[in-house]
Amino acid sequence: MATNLTLEPAELPTDAVEVGRIADAWGVKGWFKVLSHSSSPEALFSSKRWYLQPSERGAKTFAGTVLLSIRQAKDHSDTVVAWAQGIDDRDAAEALRGARIFVPRSSFPSTTEGEYYWIDLIGLAVVNREGVALGQVQELMSTGPQTVLVLTYEQDGKAQERMIPFVSAFIDNVDLAEKRITVDWQPDY
Known part of the structure; x- marks a missing residue:
């Protein structure tokens, strides 16, 4: 599989929290499925900047921490799907498979009284x-x-x-x- 995956190197924010993993490509236009670590994945939807690190196991298509600018993230049939800048085809989305997703804690939605993350x-x-x-x-x-x-x-x-x-x-x-x-x-x- 040859893909021109160009990801922006970044530094993981000090308040970064791992919120999920990229499961696989979804469709042919660069969308991908996300396995959220939470049954309520609001943090995935509220942050437009996801920081990725490669999976601990398997093939690595990138190294270190990279920044992914999210165009859109939404619920779809009991899963989350997302589309990011620079990820425009199925091959590019597949190259992200297994990547760990982090978002800054500061970008989580506010909680109400008596509600905690x-x-x-x-x-x-x-x-x-x-x-x-x-x-x-x-x-x-x-x-x-x-x-x-x-x-x-x-x-x-x-x-x-x-x-x-x-x-x-x-x-x-x-x-x-x-x-x-x-x-x-x-x-x-």
Whole structure:
């Protein structure tokens, strides 16, 4: 496959967040399918500048970080499709297959009161009402009806995990500035 893929080298922004991957070409005019890391891919739609890095595995058609100026990104049948400047045919779109997509956190849409991006919660300390440290948010997990905070902590020198439902019944306060979540939860739950 020979393609004239010319991508603009760029530096990854310090607040860059990986939001998805390019899956494959879509159609013949340079559109491509995107596998979003989120069930609500607003960050993909709000940012017109995507930063790409090559996949860790497989053939690499570019190196380092490159900037992709997005002409259009939209939902299409349970997936996201996008079209970028300079990607004008199927071969060029296929050359991006597997690329990791990053967007600056600063370009994410604003959240409403009581709404948080998962990326903003990861790393926060979790304490209960009595001030007892319960752990640090390692990841979040969707269980269907609710989201669960997965905390890591150490007990007797061993790494442990604790899960707390991220629902108003247990979450008293999220303080992003203080990097702390206060919960109604006990260590022995």
